[in-house]
Amino acid sequence: MDDTLPDHTSITVPVPVAEITSEERFKAIPVAEITHFVVQLSAKRMNSIMQSVVGIPYDHNKPWPYWFFIGKIVSKTFLNNEEQLEWLKFVHVHDREFIGFINTQINRVSNQEDAKAEEVYLQVVEINFLKP
Incomplete structure (x- = not known):
């Protein structure tokens, strides 16, 4: 980790692609339409991921x-573009962190004033990471 860089680029290791598993009933949802x-993640799982992928412990501070x-x-796993999701908000509940991201491609189209974009419906998925 390079502390001299902005937070969104300070972890400089290559971004891995994770394996996706989902319930059969959700496989028909077009990933590109997820908003x-x-x-x-639990703090323990976050630390485990960071230790195995990045080689540094998770810093709660x-x-x-x-x-x-x-x-x-x-973003890279679902959308083949590691820069397509943008951090939105996080909530800490007990020992879990819920971190929200928006799909910038969908939201960019729906927010253009000049474009007559179709109405965009909210499509949210919850991601859980298995043990690394």
Whole structure:
């Protein structure tokens, strides 16, 4: 990790692609139409992922670089573009962190004033990481 870089780029290791598993009933949802992704991680799981992928422990006092990196993993895995998701918000509940990301491609189209874009419906998926 390079502390001299902005939080969204401070973890400099290559972004891995994770394996996707889902319930059969959700496999028909077009991934490109998902507007929001919510990642649910325990502190222990986050630390495990960071240790195995990045080689550094998770820092609870400065979590932003880790959240951005998790967003890049999800973005690259689902959308084949590690920069397509943008961090939105996080909530800490008990020992879990819920980190929200928006799909910038969908939201960019729906927010253009000049374009007559079709109505965009909210499509949210929850992501859980298995043990690395």
